[in-house]
Amino acid sequence: MQRALTLCLLLNSTLLPGQVDITQKLYSPDELKTDLRFLVSTLENIHPNLYAATSKEKFYQDVEALELGLTEPITRLEFARKLIPLTTALGDGHTSVYFPQEERSEFLKQGGKVFPFDVLIRNNRLYITTNYSSDSTLTGVVEVISINGLRTPELLNQLRPYVSAELDFYRDIRIQRSFRSLLWYVLGYADSYDLELVINDLPVRKYVEGITSAQFQAAALHRLVNQNAKPYSLTITPERFAIIDFRSMTDKKRFARFLDSAFQVIRNETIQHLAIDIRNNGGGNSQLGDLLFNYITDKPYRQVDRMEVKASKEMKHYFRQRYVKWYMYPLMPVAVFNKQARLYAFGKPGKIQVVEMKKLIKPKNESLKFKGQTYLLVSHYTFSSANMLADAFKCYNMGTVIGEETGGVLIAFGDVIPIQLPNTGLAAGCSYKKFIHPCSDDTLRGVKPDVEIVSEPADKVSGRDPVMEYLKEVIKN
Template sequence: MKVLIAILTLNFFFVNIIWGQTPRRYSPSEMRQDVDSLIKYLIEAHPNPFYRYPKASFFKDVFRVKSHLNRNLDKMDFYLRIAPLLGKLDDGHTDIHIMQFYDSLNPIILPYNVKLSTKRPFINCLGPYKGIKTALPTGAEIISINNISAQKIVNDIIDLNTGESRLFRAEFGATRFYFYLEALYKANGLYHVKYKHNGIVKDITLKGIRKNILDELAKNQADGNVHSDPVYSLRLLNNNQTAVIDFKSFEWDGFKAFTDSAFTVIKERHVQNLIINLIDNSGGDSDVGDAFFQYILNKPFTQYAKVLEKNSALLKQRLLEHRLGKPLDSADKALLAKPNGSLDTEYVDKINIGDNPLRFNGRVIVLVNIETYSSASDFAQCFKYYKRGIVIGEETGGLIKSYGDIVTAHLPHSGLALTVSSKLYYNIGANENDWRGVIPDIYSSPDQALQRALKYIDGKK
């Protein structure tokens, strides 16, 4: 089913020479061939890449990019030229990926977490990496870095990201903020930061740290029993009357053990209210959502009404890779026999509810925000459609009608990885024009959503 592949994409120059190596450079002819391959894969595999951005405008952009490829470039600089092409398509699953290559070059990193926004404050400091002594106050509004305004930095990052909204692209870009500072502005590990904190504007100069040093520091922190928060966690509030399950992503690793343990506790403690926290959940495997619904629903359900699939050579290649060394079943053979370029619509059957002695029948509330994406937003939409409880928070960044289920290709000369959506998902309850997120029953800012839910439980609507 639908799997979020949310890999940040961008570029960088300085780190190409940190090991004293001459970076591989590509000729204009090679890069133009790569652009042509990108377009070929996109058109062949995507059900409708121009659902928002006009095809004619896109090809004008392609012509302009190709015409400016008039000198040799390395992989990073080539990436910077072509990444904005896909950003205009408003599909977060269709993307070019370079971060694995970039991180392998031991880059300089500004060791601070930030939040990016399309409105002021454009850049907000969330604090340093673990183990780093802070010099920039947590909560500070960053006004500029190296005399580049925060607003420009955010807009530049948005242009180099893919996603269904500008806010999504900004917030997703925050996860690799260090990369942009070097890729776009060649900071070379030195950052002159102007910031505002408690109403006072100050200047500070920060120095970056090599990735290998930060990795070693993180390892030492882990050895000292300092662990990051788990993907799934349970906490009890209100004298054990309310349980909160925090989901960071929809992953199978540890899911079954956690849910059985959590719902055993919930049953033994006679918990009356369950809050499922999907705030900042970027998604994952929607089958995890199906499995979780077995603990809270009591009637057949489906997260998707229908799925439109584009048959392509890349889709068939993915199937054969997954089936390598295994016999093909009748469904596999049927897919391989379909003509490339054809479209199929699959209407999704409901999933039956199995016997589950741990099923929870009390009140359920789901918390969401703009950073609830992909399979997490699919879960929230299904929950709302079947009226299992109420949704509190912001409209989700993940849409109830969206593209996904990526196929992968590599550009022939640069080797850049390209992912392309192969399917269009209609969440249950979605109509043809529903290019929107899940609408909450009660609006709340993310930082107040839990308290708003507790007030609702207390009857303070």
């Protein structure tokens, strides 16, 4: 048995004759050009308004320039470096080509060392917020002036084309959350790092060794033990107010059970002030927002005023593959009786169906409905379905919004169809819906808080939370 298991592992980890390591394979110019044309065609098929943020003429100029530059065989990682900026320039935070994960995994598996810090980007400046390195002198407020000779403003300008976003500040949020991997994917930085720093107002130069994936995971796990990593949790503070830390809009059934339990505790404890914290929520299933509203408001509302859905062969294939099981095929004709299902199953490619959400949703009369003061905590990271929640909360006056402007916008594209390029296998995603949210206007903006509070780099380093401090003071008074 043990021998058989060992043999299987060897076969799975060893390339057979004729096989080529996908992370090292070189793709011909013709293969790359085929992938490029496939990508452009597929994006145009799927997206309801691909050229909302950039002109078709400019996009095609960039496509032509990229195609003309494909003259030599290159790896798919090198191809991704050329291709991703083409899609992020479209200005849709849900539409992009992604860096290939296998190359990164192979680098880490071979003992490659990564940047040993978490960072904060603020006003085009870069700060270290968490130190995983062996250098214990990097304490207090540490600003990064340059990495490997590349000064911070130029470094950030080189990373920004690889991240999709509608708003500039949300682009930087995404960069800081993926900074470690982007340094490797975009710039090839690895193993050791030459840093120019300012530590507590004093200029310092440091040569810092990177850390392996195993070292980083061990350090990150240690931090998670001391932090809340659950998708949602309830805390009752010594000041007698409740905090629902809502980090991820996933698992509708589990969230329903959590809400029932949490609001039972809130009722039993006679809590009068409730903070719902979605500062670390990047979205998910918007139906979880509806479940939450059942417990905090009696006001009718809707999260979307209008939705525009584009039919395409890719959308219909994705819909059938994901939602229609083989035993449901005989029932497919029934879809003609439902307008939206008819579009998904039989819609003519290129047709855009406008769905007007005329009815307001009336929250269920939950026996555990909270009657006290409700506060919603938001940040630049609040995005997608979490942004929808924040917009409805503010638009229908369910309470007070505190924090930073959200990273999502009020007229947004979303609901992503996955794409895979035929030759390189690079993955991408493309929006096939447009959402117009309540209280939106022609301004490209997120949900603006009623009370704006911005954390400083020193707050991040020390663990101080000025939003919570403000909230405690408000409740106290």
